[in-house]
Amino acid sequence: MLPFTALVTLLATIFYFYLGLRVGAARGKFGVKAPATTGHPDFERAFRVQMNTLEWMPIFLPALWLFAAYLSDIGAAIIGLVWILGRFLYLTGYSEAAEKRGRGFGIQALSCGILWIGALSGIILRLVHAA
Amino acid sequence: MLPFTALVTLLATIFYFYLGLRVGAARGKFGVKAPATTGHPDFERAFRVQMNTLEWMPIFLPALWLFAAYLSDIGAAIIGLVWILGRFLYLTGYSEAAEKRGRGFGIQALSCGILWIGALSGIILRLVHAA
Amino acid sequence: MLPFTALVTLLATIFYFYLGLRVGAARGKFGVKAPATTGHPDFERAFRVQMNTLEWMPIFLPALWLFAAYLSDIGAAIIGLVWILGRFLYLTGYSEAAEKRGRGFGIQALSCGILWIGALSGIILRLVHAA
Numbered sequence: 001m002l003p004f005t006a007l008v009t010l011l012a013t014i015f016y017f018y019l020g021l022r023v024g025a026a027r028g029k030f031g032v033k034a035p036a037t038t039g040h041p042d043f044e045r046a047f048r049v050q051m052n053t054l055e056w057m058p059i060f061l062p063a064l065w066l067f068a069a070y071l072s073d074i075g076a077a078i079i080g081l082v083w084i085l086g087r088f089l090y091l092t093g094y095s096e097a098a099e100k101r102g103r104g105f106g107i108q109a110l111s112c113g114i115l116w117i118g119a120l121s122g123i124i125l126r127l128v129h130a131a
Numbered sequence: 132m133l134p135f136t137a138l139v140t141l142l143a144t145i146f147y148f149y150l151g152l153r154v155g156a157a158r159g160k161f162g163v164k165a166p167a168t169t170g171h172p173d174f175e176r177a178f179r180v181q182m183n184t185l186e187w188m189p190i191f192l193p194a195l196w197l198f199a200a201y202l203s204d205i206g207a208a209i210i211g212l213v214w215i216l217g218r219f220l221y222l223t224g225y226s227e228a229a230e231k232r233g234r235g236f237g238i239q240a241l242s243c244g245i246l247w248i249g250a251l252s253g254i255i256l257r258l259v260h261a262a
Numbered sequence: 263m264l265p266f267t268a269l270v271t272l273l274a275t276i277f278y279f280y281l282g283l284r285v286g287a288a289r290g291k292f293g294v295k296a297p298a299t300t301g302h303p304d305f306e307r308a309f310r311v312q313m314n315t316l317e318w319m320p321i322f323l324p325a326l327w328l329f330a331a332y333l334s335d336i337g338a339a340i341i342g343l344v345w346i347l348g349r350f351l352y353l354t355g356y357s358e359a360a361e362k363r364g365r366g367f368g369i370q371a372l373s374c375g376i377l378w379i380g381a382l383s384g385i386i387l388r389l390v391h392a393a
Contacts, residue, residue, distance in 0.1 A: 001257060010197065013247065035176045035229055055282060063272070101296070132332070
């Protein structure tokens with residue numbers, strides 16, 4: 001049932017939900033009325049933090065679960081926590097200035113890369129053993 | 132195999148697909164040519180309905196399936212149907228005016244909250260029983 | 263464990279990751295600084311290619327995996343490869359001109375439709391046999 005990966009998935013979704021709350025709050029604070037998504041640089045950075053995290057979800061979640069299913073539940077959960085940390089640093093950096101989003105972005109991208117390569121290795125090992 | 136949750140997932144994806152069709156139709160009707168995503172308020176509202184539903188997919192789908200796997204297939208399916216109903220009211224409200232999107236949004240957010248809390252409870256119960 | 267569908271999922275995510283790299287490169291090439299997502303038509307087309315693929319992920323991935331789980335792992339993997347091919351033609355067409363995105367879009371939409379209908383058939387068959 002991969003319970004540790006399940007817990008980290010719930011943690012990632014609530015963190016991501018919080019990024020959406022920040023966009024809603026920024027709408028009010030900077031007077032950017034729906035449906036507009038531009039109009040104030042501080043709003044636009046909050047919006048891009050949420051959007052970029054959304055853009056990475058179809059990379060992170062499949063790689064996380066395939067790593068968990070084919071290699072290790074605990075291993076996937078630990079790397080998943082590092083991904084959330086990277087996403088948090090991306091948020092704090094980007095909130096200061098667009099130029100400061102690099103470090104957190106790199107950490108989360110590296111985490112996804114490790115999950116992806118681990119998942120691929122696990123699947124190939126399984127296919128080779130079954131053959 | 133969680134067949135009821137699987138059915139509701141297919142229903143949610145076809146509803147979401149329909150939101151994309153509406154955006155394509157609004158492009159033609161209001162003369163907003165790709166790749167632009169702004170230019171007419173009615174188009175922008177149709178686009179934001181699709182985008183906001185997309186934004187919630189990485190919250191809804193993981194919470195739905197973890198609820199189903201750790202608690203109840205039928206339970207997840209019923210709450211999933213309420214989520215789709217909330218999304219439908221969000222669509223009809225937002226189509227009239229951005230201010231009228233609140234009720235449907237609240238219903239779908241509440242549904243996700245119940246799925247998330249139920250999934251968390253189910254995972255913790257499982258870990259405690261296994262310990 | 264559905265290993266062939268797992269492999270195609272990893273292939274789809276790395277292809278999708280590459281679409282994001284192209285957006286980053288287009289930012290530099292056409293001078294569109296984050297957080298902006300408009301400003302040059304070539305950048306906007308690269309951005310929309312990534313965004314539209316993201317928009318279809320919550321249709322493609324659930325339909326792919328439900329088809330695999332309820333009908334056939336190999337079958338899902340083959341149709342998934344056709345989806346990636348359609349997405350590739352969408353990329354090359356859209357990169358030339360927005361008007362040339364139709365063929366690839368149609369192929370990927372048709373692939374999703376087949377996955378969706380197959381998944382639905384498989385689930386219903388399972389429920390009928392269990393009844």
